[in-house]
Amino acid sequence: MSTAPRREPLLRVVSRPEKSPRQVLLLRLESVLLSLAAGGVFILLIGYNPFEIYATILSGAFRSRMAVQATVKYAIPLVIASLGVTLAFRMRFWNIGAEGQIIMGAVFASYFALFHAGWNHWLLIAVMLLAGALGGGLWGLIPALCKVRWNTNETLLTLMLNYIALHIVSYLRDGPWRDMEAAGFSKIARFDKNAALDKVLGVHFGWIIALLLVAAVFVYLGRTKQGYEIAVVGESQETARYAGMNVRRIILRTMALSGAVCGLGGMIQATGADITLTTAVAGGVGFTAIIVAWLAQLNAPMILVVSILFSVLEKGAGVVQSTYGISSNCAAVLQGIILFFILGCEFFVRYTVVPRGKGGCRNAA
Amino acid sequence: MAEQQTPYAIECRELTKTFGSVVANDRVNLSVRRGEILALLGENGSGKTTLMNMLSGIYHPDSGEILVDGRPAVISSPIDAMGLGIGMIHQHFKLVEVFSAMDNIVLGTPERLLPPRQLREKILSICGSFGLEIEPEKPVCEMSVSEKQTVEIVKVLYRGAQILILDEPTAVLTPQETDRLFAILRRMKEQGCAVIIITHKLNEVLSISDRVTILRKGRSIDTVITAETSQKALTELMVGRPVVLEIGRPEPEHPDTILKVVDLTVKKPDGSIALNDISFQIRTGEILGVAGVAGSGQKELCETIAGLTLPEKGAILYHKENLVGKSPAEIIRLGVSMSFVPEDRLGMGLVASMGMVDNMLLKSYRAGGGPFVDRRPARELAETLVEKLSIVTPGVETPVRLLSGGNVQKVLLGREIESEPNLLITAYPVRGLDINSSYTIYDLLNEQKKKGVAVMFIGEDLDVLLELSDRILVLCHGQITGVADARSVTKEHLGLMMTGEFAGKGGEAS
Numbered sequence: 001m002s003t004a005p006r007r008e009p010l011l012r013v014v015s016r017p018e019k020s021p022r023q024v025l026l027l028r029l030e031s032v033l034l035s036l037a038a039g040g041v042f043i044l045l046i047g048y049n050p051f052e053i054y055a056t057i058l059s060g061a062f063r064s065r066m067a068v069q070a071t072v073k074y075a076i077p078l079v080i081a082s083l084g085v086t087l088a089f090r091m092r093f094w095n096i097g098a099e100g101q102i103i104m105g106a107v108f109a110s111y112f113a114l115f116h117a118g119w120n121h122w123l124l125i126a127v128m129l130l131a132g133a134l135g136g137g138l139w140g141l142i143p144a145l146c147k148v149r150w151n152t153n154e155t156l157l158t159l160m161l162n163y164i165a166l167h168i169v170s171y172l173r174d175g176p177w178r179d180m181e182a183a184g185f186s187k188i189a190r191f192d193k194n195a196a197l198d199k200v201l202g203v204h205f206g207w208i209i210a211l212l213l214v215a216a217v218f219v220y221l222g223r224t225k226q227g228y229e230i231a232v233v234g235e236s237q238e239t240a241r242y243a244g245m246n247v248r249r250i251i252l253r254t255m256a257l258s259g260a261v262c263g264l265g266g267m268i269q270a271t272g273a274d275i276t277l278t279t280a281v282a283g284g285v286g287f288t289a290i291i292v293a294w295l296a297q298l299n300a301p302m303i304l305v306v307s308i309l310f311s312v313l314e315k316g317a318g319v320v321q322s323t324y325g326i327s328s329n330c331a332a333v334l335q336g337i338i339l340f341f342i343l344g345c346e347f348f349v350r351y352t353v354v355p356r357g358k359g360g361c362r363n364a365a
Numbered sequence: 366m367a368e369q370q371t372p373y374a375i376e377c378r379e380l381t382k383t384f385g386s387v388v389a390n391d392r393v394n395l396s397v398r399r400g401e402i403l404a405l406l407g408e409n410g411s412g413k414t415t416l417m418n419m420l421s422g423i424y425h426p427d428s429g430e431i432l433v434d435g436r437p438a439v440i441s442s443p444i445d446a447m448g449l450g451i452g453m454i455h456q457h458f459k460l461v462e463v464f465s466a467m468d469n470i471v472l473g474t475p476e477r478l479l480p481p482r483q484l485r486e487k488i489l490s491i492c493g494s495f496g497l498e499i500e501p502e503k504p505v506c507e508m509s510v511s512e513k514q515t516v517e518i519v520k521v522l523y524r525g526a527q528i529l530i531l532d533e534p535t536a537v538l539t540p541q542e543t544d545r546l547f548a549i550l551r552r553m554k555e556q557g558c559a560v561i562i563i564t565h566k567l568n569e570v571l572s573i574s575d576r577v578t579i580l581r582k583g584r585s586i587d588t589v590i591t592a593e594t595s596q597k598a599l600t601e602l603m604v605g606r607p608v609v610l611e612i613g614r615p616e617p618e619h620p621d622t623i624l625k626v627v628d629l630t631v632k633k634p635d636g637s638i639a640l641n642d643i644s645f646q647i648r649t650g651e652i653l654g655v656a657g658v659a660g661s662g663q664k665e666l667c668e669t670i671a672g673l674t675l676p677e678k679g680a681i682l683y684h685k686e687n688l689v690g691k692s693p694a695e696i697i698r699l700g701v702s703m704s705f706v707p708e709d710r711l712g713m714g715l716v717a718s719m720g721m722v723d724n725m726l727l728k729s730y731r732a733g734g735g736p737f738v739d740r741r742p743a744r745e746l747a748e749t750l751v752e753k754l755s756i757v758t759p760g761v762e763t764p765v766r767l768l769s770g771g772n773v774q775k776v777l778l779g780r781e782i783e784s785e786p787n788l789l790i791t792a793y794p795v796r797g798l799d800i801n802s803s804y805t806i807y808d809l810l811n812e813q814k815k816k817g818v819a820v821m822f823i824g825e826d827l828d829v830l831l832e833l834s835d836r837i838l839v840l841c842h843g844q845i846t847g848v849a850d851a852r853s854v855t856k857e858h859l860g861l862m863m864t865g866e867f868a869g870k871g872g873e874a875s
Contacts, residue, residue, distance in 0.1 A: 224736045228726065235716045241673055242703075242713045243727045244694030 024349055028342070035341030039334050046330060053320055060319025061312040067319075069202045073273055074311035076203075077102070077282075079210045080265030081289035082296065082303045083217045084136075088258040089298055090221060092234040093251065097143065097158025098262045099286030100165035101136040105263025106270035107169060108135030110188070110277040113270070114177060117192035124195055128267055136263015137256040139165065144255035148248040162286070169279045177277070188277045197272035204272030211304075213261065218300035230254055262286065295342060313338070372435030374399050374528050374559035375420065375451070380429035382415055389415040391583040392429065397576075399527070402550060402560045404570040404591070406603055407580035408800065413563045414456075416580070417530050420561075421453035422446040433528075449528075452521025456532045458513050460505045466516045467501035470523050491522050496552050510658065511542040518549070528559045535569055536825070537659050540860035547573050565603075566826075567596045579603055604800050612807045612832040615815055620648035623819045624670070624788055629679035631665045631843075639665035641843045642679070647788065647819045652810060654834030654851060655823040658863055662843040663823050667792055671703040672696040683788070697728055702786030714777045717766035721747040721758065724765055725780055750779040754805065771802035778806060782813060789813055792823035807833055827856050841865040 040050030061071045081098045088095035108131040112124060119127070143157035172188065179189035197204040221227040229250050233240045240247050265285070270277050292310060296302035317331030376396040382389050390412045397403040407413045418424045420431065422440040431438050433449045440446050446453070460469050471477040471484055485501050492499055499515050508516070514534060521529060531550075535543045550560055550573060564570060570577055571591060578588045579602045587602055601607055624647040631640040640662045647653050657663060668674040670681055672693040681688040688696055715724050725743035733739050747761040754775040758768050765773055778794055791810070795803040810833070814820055824830045830837055834851040839862040846862045 223738060225730055225738050226736065228723070228730050228738050231719070231723075232716055232727065235718055236713070238713050239716055239727070241693060242671065244692065244697050246692075246694075 027345055027349060031341045031345035032338075035338040038341065039337045042333060042337060046326070048324060048326070053324070053326075056320050056323060057313065057316030060316040060323075063319075065202065067315065071308075071311045071315045072203050072207055074314050075307045076206045076210050076272070077265045077269045077285045078289060078292060078307040078310060079304055080206075080213055080268065081262050081285050082292040082307060083213050083300060084258050084261035084265065085286075085289050086217065086293045086296075086298045086300065086303065087221070087230070087254055087261065088140075089293055090234055091230045091251065091254050093144070093147075093255060093258075094155045095140065095143075095158050095255065095258055096155060096290060097140065097161050097259075097286070098289050099282045099284070100158070100162035101139045101259040101262035102266035102269065102282040102286050103162075103165040103169055104139040105132035105136035105260075105266030106277055106281045107165075107172065107266075108132055108263070109267035110177075110191075110270055113191040113195035114189065117195050119194075121194050125197065125271075128195070128271060129264065132263045132267025133260040134263070136266060137260035139263070140255045140257075140259020141252060144252050148251055166279055169277060169281070172277070173279070190276045191271060195271060196275050197268065204268070206268035206272040209264070209268060213264070214300050214304050217261070221300070226250075226253070262289075291339065371398065373397060373432065374434060375561075376432040376435075377416070377420070378430050378432070380416065380419060380426045380431070382412075382419060382424060382427050388583050390419070390426075393580065393583070393585045395578050395585060395588075397528070397559045397561055399557045399559050400554055401576065402554050402562060402574045404574035404577045405561055405563045405580065406565065406567075406570055406577050406599060408565060408603060411580040411603075412583040413580055414532060415583075417453060417532055417561070417563060420446065420451055420530060422451075447521075447524050447526070450526055451528045451530065452524060452526025453530045454514070454517045454521060454532065454534060456534075456536060458517055460513060460516060460520075462506040463504060465502050465504050466499050466508075466519075469505060469516055470501075470520045474524065488519060488523065491519060494556065495522065496549055510537045510660070511539075511545070514538070514546070527557070528561075529553065530561045530563075532563045533565075534562065535564060535566065539658055539863045540827070540856065541864065543569070567599055570599065571596065581605055600800065608800055608804075612804070612829065613811055614833060614835070615811060617648070617651040617814070617835055618817070620651050622646045623649050623684065625682040626670075627680045627682065629669065629681065630677040631662070631669050631674060632677050633665065639843050640669070640676075643840075643843075643845045644679075645838055645845060645848060647821055649787075649819045650814055650817045651835040652814055652820040652822050652833060654830040654837040655821060655840060656827060656830050656837050656859055656863060657840035659825070661840040661863075663792060663840060665843075666840075667703055667790055667823070670696075670701065670790060700785070700787035701790070702781045702784055702788065703790040714781075715765050715773065718764050720760070720762035720764055721750070721756075721776055722761050724776060725750075727780070728784065746780075746783060750776065750783070754779050754809075770796075774806065775802065778809060782809060786818060788819045788821070790821045790823075793825060794822075795829070796825070803829075827859055831856065831859075839863055 036054070040054075043050040043053050060067060062068055081102060084101065085095050085098050109128040112119075112128050112131055116124060116127075139161060140158075142161060143152070143154050146152040146157055147154050174186045177188050178186045181189070197206060199205070200208060221230065229240070229245055232243065232245065233247055233250050237247050240250070266281060269285075270281050274281060288310065292303060292306050296306045313331075313335060317328070317334065320326055321328050321331060373396040377393060379392040379394065380390055381392055393412065393416055395403075395405070395416065405413050405416070415424065419426050420440065422443045422445050425441060431440060433451070438445075438449055440449065440451070443453075461472065464472070467481070467484055467488060470488055471479075476484065476487075488499075488501050491497075497515055497519055499512065499519060503512075505513060505516060514537070518529075534546060538546060547569075550562070553560055562573060571594075574591045576588055576590055577594065577599065579586045579599065581603060586605075589598075589602070626646065627644050629640055629643050630638065633639045643662075643666075645653075655663060655666070665674060669676050670688065672688065672691055672695070676689060679689070683699060683701065686699075688699075688701070691699075716727065722740055722744045725746045726738065726740070729743070730738050744761060750756060751758065751761065756768075756772045756775050756779075758772060765776055768776070774794055774796075778791065781789060781791070789810075794806050794810075807829075810820055810822065822830070822834060824833075831851055831854070836848055837851045837854065837859065838848045839846045839859060841863055842865060844865070846865050849859065849862070
């Protein structure tokens with residue numbers, strides 16, 4: 001009995017009862033409001049009127065037909081990549097290689113855009129779509145193969161493959177695919193018009209593909225036998241084996257699919273938005289997709305909503321930057337603040353903090 | 366009982382602890398004096414372990430107070446608990462396997478730097494005063510379960526514990542080892558220690574304790590003096606209503622060998638032998654009990670029959686067809702059903718985050734053509750089971766991890782039985798169940814037996830095995846030490862077979 005009894009801790013974390021979906025929704029709304037308030041304080045501190053800035057973000061994203069089109073254009077690759085990683089995440093396979101899978105999808109598709117531009121337009125588009133899916137799928141399959149054969153760490157492998165993919169593009173740009181007509185610096189030639197995606201309502205038709213994919217992933221995960229297998233493997237591989245599932249095959253299949261969807265996103269970005277292949281084809285979308293997927297709780301329709309919100313912020317911040325001359329870094333800080341609150345709110349969905357003396361142990365020394 | 370006015374060694378007043386929406390402990394009162402053994406009795410899920418974890422500083426109570434030697438105490442960590450002289454011996458040992466007994470005992474104490482000779486003497490003198498036997502230099506990984514438990518006990522005594530809490534210490538012991546442990550506990554009581562022992566075995570409560578505190582659904586229902594109570598009275602306090610404690614045993618009809626295991630040897634993933642050259646058979650319409658200390662090869666036996674583990678050698682003949690080398694899916698199709706319930710209950714048979722409906726699909730989702738899952742039959746099955754087995758759940762879509770242990774078991778066993786197996790392997794199906802649910806499960810198994818299903822029942826409680834089984838196979842260190850006729854063999858005999866001291870020729874009695 002050497003140590004003196006200590007006082008009750010100042011703050012204690014207690015897990016909450018399961019909350020109703022309504023309460024959870026309310027909590028999330030609160031966190032969004034709080035994040036806007038905190039962001040407002042930040043804007044005030046750098047000397048601007050928060051209401052004006054927020055209004056500019058909104059109007060910037062929607063003020064004209066062109067603005068809306070630009071916002072949608074931001075959202076397309078984000079939606080597709082988020083759906084891609086969601087497939088893997090549902091299986092608890094930490095695919096953070098969407099970036100690389102997007103790039104490889106774009107590379108595979110670009111081959112046909114550069115060297116078979118003369119084909120029939122729709123045949124070419126179809127072949128490029130397939131090539132994009134194939135490129136991303138193969139890139140996703142590599143870490144999955146290593147995982148099932150040698151039990152390697154998928155987080156590390158998918159991450160490292162991103163950089164390899166990026167440097168493949170650099171190599172192609174500086175070497176075999178270099179545009180000889182561009183004097184001075186090296187780049188890959190702009191695609192022929194025949195190899196570019198057609199526009200529907202002013203935006204390349206990638207948005208239709210994105211919407212179709214939202215529906216497809218939703219049905220695939222919730223209604224099909226393969227979707228069921230993904231859920232079981234994600235929960236417990238032991239249970240999956242016990243139920244007679246071929247766990248290795250499911251991991252390989254799902255990762256190929258996850259990569260293929262991301263690759264499709266890369267193909268669409270290259271042939272729809274950029275009309276060429278650059279090292280910026282993924283441009284961080286593969287990482288943002290991870291955040292989007294989790295914010296949307298791995299739910300396909302929610303991914304659509306969250307992606308659009310992200311795009312509004314992205315596009316709106318661009319307008320703020322040009323209108324007020326605020327550095328783009330400030331927009332990034334604003335994004336960070338909002339994310340912090342929304343992710344932080346998940347903690348309060350599950351736990352509550354009890355201060356000393358409030359419903360705790362009464363017998364403090 | 367002596368009516369001394371000395372303060373209690375430990376007194377809990379109105380302790381409450383909630384986890385989420387579950388109230389694990391609801392205003393619990395408990396007290397124990399020095400020189401007394403208090404048994405804490407309650408069904409699983411009644412809050413025994415939560416209460417003890419609060420005393421040992423692992424959890425912090427939401428409200429209520431703990432008094433140690435009459436003074437209020439705040440126990441915020443196991444170190445605080447140790448400082449107050451409270452030592453806990455957990456159900457799952459917390460030892461460093463590659464260290465010797467001595468290294469484990471002194472780990473984390475300032476004396477760990479003393480010369481080994483001095484340490485050794487100190488440890489042996491503690492052992493001597495309580496009648497404990499250990500070899501200080503022996504590595505823990507080479508010890509038997511009972512030896513490891515002894516090391517755990519010496520560990521807390523070495524740190525000056527005067528108040529010992531043992532969480533289901535007998536679950537892993539043979540009857541003989543249990544007797545030895547109880548002798549040690551009585552020695553401690555004579556030396557003035559306060560002992561709290563958690564158990565749900567009534568006969569043990571009656572033989573070791575001075576008083577019994579009964580918990581039910583998180584509340585302390587009553588505290589009675591052991592000498593003035595009986596098994597029946599305790600059961601009623603524990604369950605809350607009168608119960609009939611009888612397991613039926615219908616005679617097997619037309620027994621016919623359905624599964625024949627021949628010279629089966631299985632290795633664990635680490636290369637050590639899990640099952641050593643075992644042979645036995647299971648017949649239709651009978652229940653084959655499997656007894657053995659935990660970790661004697663039960664898990665590997667189940668997994669090998671189900672096709673999850675490949676044996677080193679040997680054959681498993683099911684209707685003369687060798688199951689070895691077949692995939693789990695093929696074995697399921699043949700009508701072999703395994704409901705293996707590991708320690709964490711949800712481990713292998715169920716998907717914790719899914720509702721009953723999706724869990725019903727686990728083995729049957731492939732049925733029907735096309736890429737889509739048909740959830741309609743699964744939903745109907747789930748609803749039938751809820752009704753038939755009176756499963757308590759807010760809805761068939763509620764994640765099964767939110768159900769209580771008994772209901773989880775019913776979901777699992779119900780699904781296996783509904784798949785109309787020819788061979789039903791069930792391991793620890795009543796683990797964590799209250800008495801009433803346990804009897805429901807026994808009835809279900811007997812029903813299957815009457816339908817001509819061959820049942821392999823891997824159990825822990827020898828009394829239940831003796832009452833329910835037709836034959837009992839005893840495993841010890843991966844070997845079969847005998848197959849006994851359950852109608853004539855005694856519990857002591859089984860206990861000896863479990864330790865391998867008695868290679869019983871119970872014979873292939875039929």
